[in-house]
Amino acid sequence: MTAVAPRVVLVGPMGAGKTTVAEILAGSWGVAVRDTDHDIVAGTGREISDIFVESGEDVFRDLEAAAVAAALAEHDGVLALGGGAVLRPETRELLADVTVVFLRVGLTDAVKRVGLGTGRPLLLGNVRARIKALLDERSPIYESVATHVVETDGRTPDEVAGSIRELVA
Numbered sequence: 001m002t003a004v005a006p007r008v009v010l011v012g013p014m015g016a017g018k019t020t021v022a023e024i025l026a027g028s029w030g031v032a033v034r035d036t037d038h039d040i041v042a043g044t045g046r047e048i049s050d051i052f053v054e055s056g057e058d059v060f061r062d063l064e065a066a067a068v069a070a071a072l073a074e075h076d077g078v079l080a081l082g083g084g085a086v087l088r089p090e091t092r093e094l095l096a097d098v099t100v101v102f103l104r105v106g107l108t109d110a111v112k113r114v115g116l117g118t119g120r121p122l123l124l125g126n127v128r129a130r131i132k133a134l135l136d137e138r139s140p141i142y143e144s145v146a147t148h149v150v151e152t153d154g155r156t157p158d159e160v161a162g163s164i165r166e167l168v169a
């Protein structure tokens with residue numbers, strides 16, 4: 001089998017716009033889009049929040065690591081990862097040879113974008129406090145895997161996609 005690699009992988013926290021921007025980018029390039037959260041839901045027939053509640057985060061992270069590995073091996077379009085996918089060391093290793101864009105978002109814009117956090121189990125409770133904790137904990141990890149960083153605060157998804165097109169030939 002010929003090895004393939006995604007043209008670009010998008011990482012970043014919930015509300016960064018990975019899913020939204022991946023669709024725009026893939027559309028403008030005329031390539032396929034894939035999203036590991038969607039792959040997990042399609043593959044298991046279960047919603048992400050149900051997996052967290054019924055089976056726990058570790059089981060979700062196992063499913064996610066497998067979904068990322070499969071997508072990196074099979075997909076040569078645009079790939080959006082779940083917000084916590086980079087927590088797994090094996091996933092970070094797989095990203096080492098790939099063009100990875102970190103979509104950076106600050107607390108205020110992230111909170112506006114996720115609203116009540118519906119469908120995002122890690123935001124249950126105080127959404128603002130949960131996002132702040134995740135941003136503090138994970139920003140260095142996103143930076144460590146990224147080949148490029150694109151700011152998204154105060155910018156539309158089309159503007160963000162345009163910046164990525166300029167960075168990635």
Ligand SMILES: Nc1ncnc2c1ncn2[C@@H]1O[C@H](COP(=O)(O)OP(=O)(O)OP(=O)(O)O)[C@@H](O)[C@H]1O
Binds near residue numbers: 014021080082083120
């Ligand atoms: N640059 C932007 N400006 C304003 N709203 C945005 C922007 N990007 C995304 N959004 C909106 O924010 C919400 C979350 O976006 P999206 O689902 O793409 O984020 P995500 O990074 O994929 O999050 P998750 O990690 O939870 O999958 C959506 O309603 C989307 O329309």
Ligand SMILES: O=C(O)C1=C[C@@H](O)[C@@H](O)[C@H](O)C1
Binds near residue numbers: 013082083122
């Ligand atoms: O940041 C996270 O840990 C998550 C982000 C979403 O994409 C989903 O993968 C899930 O809600 C967990």
Ligand SMILES: [Mg+2]
Binds near residue numbers: 019020037081082
């Ligand atoms: Mg998403």
